Amino acid sequence: MVCRLRIARLKQGSGEVFVKNWPGLPGLQERQWFADGAKAIAPATVAVGLWGFVTGVAMVKAGLTQYEAIVMSLVVYAGSAQLTALPLIMSGTPVWLIFLAGMMVNIRFVIFGAAMFPYFRSLSWPRRLWAGFFNGDLVFVIFMKRFGDDPVKGSSEQRWFYGGAAATTWFGWQLPSIAGIFLGATVPESWSLDFAATLALLAIVVPLVTTRPMVIAVTVASVVAWFGQLLPLRLGLVAAVLAAVAAGVMAEQYGTRRKSR
Template identity: 55%
Template sequence: MGFNEASSALIATGIWGFVTGIAMLKSGLSETYSGLMTLFVYAGSAQLTSLPLIESGAPLWLIFAAGMIVNIRFIIFGAALQPFFRHLPWKKRLALGFVTTDITFVLFMSRFGNDKPVGRQQHLWYFLGIVIPSWFTWQICSFAGIFLGGFIPASWGIEYAAILALMAVILPLLKTRPFLMCLVVAGVVAWVGQLLPLRLGLVASVIAGVVAGVVTEQLQNKRST
């Protein structure tokens, strides 16, 4: 069931992975190091953030700090997913955290966010049905970008195709007022914070979006009672 609902998101995942593969190769990384980053980092935003720093010879601590700041939103994702998977051993929870992405988190929470009781076997199988195909799609397309990116002209503007694909996945999910408010606030904060260093604008947009969604949901519940 999870795979069926994630199938449309795989297009966006594949395009984004392909673009990231091209970006790694064109930043000066060898095919070997690009492949290793794809396998062991598996975080498009962190990879794209670190590439200019790697290319400029920035200190290793700064590269790691930038990647951690960009991915700090996964602390929020992990806290939201914890009730559903806290019964699992820590090694399995660590593995699930590694393969969790923005899109898979949104798909899972939009379906089971208000589900009771949490921790049912259905939750795990649904989540696996989303994250496993997403991981394979990312790896295949990212490696394709690494090995084929040199043949694609920069004038094609393929990075914009990735953004459009992501929008095509997110927009159909805007079924509730909290979700809509979350997206609007996060988008505005991300746009205003573009000039902040180390992609801090992205971190601020995630926090602001989550707060806006929670507050909107609480106000909505108060009005209905």
């Protein structure tokens, strides 16, 4: 079968470069945008991988079989929800309550989705659903840092950048998670991997906090999460997210009003 070649014209300086691509495959420019997203989030995969490994170990130590743990990792793909669900599953909690707990812990993704909707508005509902499934905390932060102030929402560059960041994070989570599932029985409790993962995550997040509203939001989230540790179903995390969003929005509005005076 003879495959046609598609020629993509790219302007580079004063000249033109012609690049031949197989039909149906992304062009050179799309691949570059995808690579940009992967590179932007690559440093964060250290923290993501540690959390994935910790979650894999936790699933096995909680009593799940390796097969069950792998299915949970691939289908749920949400560390906080998985860690919340594990003790509930092991204690025989009703399924509806397990789902409710997972939804409450991940309610922040409703906020993420609302913020990112303008960038994916023109996509079909199934494609938006897939984009939401592969979203993550760090993917959202890095994407909004790059494109949050863009006047045009929904460009090809934004979507390919998101795809590169999301794909890198997915592999950066799943591979260590599966490794943790198979190695979980050999990992001693004294290693304190969850604490190491927290430190790695802080090392990634702290440099991203560069504005006053972000500092206020992070501070409020930390305080509320600390005092909410004893709440059931990890509701302290939900309260921290909602309080941080409210504090950040109010701080940004206050700053905007001050500048307009």
